[in-house]
Amino acid sequence: MTEDTPTQILDATHRALCEHGYAELTMQDIANQTDRCKASIHYHYDGKHDLLLAYLDHLYDQFEGRLADPGGDDSVGDDPAAQLRALVTSMLTERSDAPAFQTALLEIKAQSPYDEAFRERLRRFDEAFEARIREVIAAGVADGTFAEDVDPDTVASFLTTHINGIQTRHVGVGHPLEDAADAVDAYLRATLGVDIDTQAGAMPVSEAVDGEAD
Incomplete structure (x- = not known):
C-alpha cells in the first residue's frame, strides 16, 4: 500500500x-x-x-x-445557481455505502449531547456547510442571479437545518431522498426566484460531501 x-x-x-x-x-x-x-x-x-x-x-x-468544489474538477464554475445546486444535491444524493454509513454516523451524532469532543467536531461540519451556503447565496444576490431581497443568513440557516433533518429522517424511517429534494427545490424556487433543480445533474455517489473515506 x-x-x-x-x-x-x-x-x-x-x-x-x-x-x-x-x-x-x-x-x-x-x-x-x-x-x-x-x-x-x-x-x-x-x-x-x-x-x-x-x-x-x-x-x-x-x-x-x-x-x-462540490461538482469536482471545478465543473460548476463561478455560477452561484450551479454551485448551490451542486452543494445541495451532494447532501441529498444516496451514497453507494448507504444506509450503513449514514446509520453509523447517526449513532455518532446521538452521542454528541453527552460527548463534547464529538459535538465539537460535528459542529464544524454544520458551521462549514452553513458558511459555504451563505457565501454562495450572497454572491448570487450580489450578481443578480437570486432575488435582491433574499437574506443569505436566513436561507443558509434554513437549508442547513432542513438538510440535517432530511438525512436523519431518511436513515430513521426511510423517507425517500427524492421527495425531500423536491421539497427543497420548491423552497429555493420560491425564495430565490430561480429554479436550481437539485435533481438535475446529480453528482456521483462517491462525491457526496457528507463524507467518505477515500
Missing part, C-alpha cells in the same frame, strides 16, 4: 463502521479491515473514542474540499 499507516487505519475505520455500526464497533473489527494487528492500531490511537475523533477529522478534511 502507498498510503501512510494512519490513513490506512482511518480508511479501515470507515469500512468497519459501515459493516458493524458505531455501537458494536471494536478495535479488532478495524484491525480486521487491515493487514495489521490490533496492537498496531493501538500504537497510533489509544482506543475507539480517540480513533473515531481522528476519523471525524479525516472526514472533515475531505468535506472542506468538497464544499469548495
Whole structure:
C-alpha cells in the first residue's frame, strides 16, 4: 500500500463502521479491515473514542474540499445557481455505502449531547456547510442571479437545518431522498426566484460531501 499507516487505519475505520455500526464497533473489527494487528492500531490511537475523533477529522478534511468544489474538477464554475445546486444535491444524493454509513454516523451524532469532543467536531461540519451556503447565496444576490431581497443568513440557516433533518429522517424511517429534494427545490424556487433543480445533474455517489473515506 502507498498510503501512510494512519490513513490506512482511518480508511479501515470507515469500512468497519459501515459493516458493524458505531455501537458494536471494536478495535479488532478495524484491525480486521487491515493487514495489521490490533496492537498496531493501538500504537497510533489509544482506543475507539480517540480513533473515531481522528476519523471525524479525516472526514472533515475531505468535506472542506468538497464544499469548495462540490461538482469536482471545478465543473460548476463561478455560477452561484450551479454551485448551490451542486452543494445541495451532494447532501441529498444516496451514497453507494448507504444506509450503513449514514446509520453509523447517526449513532455518532446521538452521542454528541453527552460527548463534547464529538459535538465539537460535528459542529464544524454544520458551521462549514452553513458558511459555504451563505457565501454562495450572497454572491448570487450580489450578481443578480437570486432575488435582491433574499437574506443569505436566513436561507443558509434554513437549508442547513432542513438538510440535517432530511438525512436523519431518511436513515430513521426511510423517507425517500427524492421527495425531500423536491421539497427543497420548491423552497429555493420560491425564495430565490430561480429554479436550481437539485435533481438535475446529480453528482456521483462517491462525491457526496457528507463524507467518505477515500
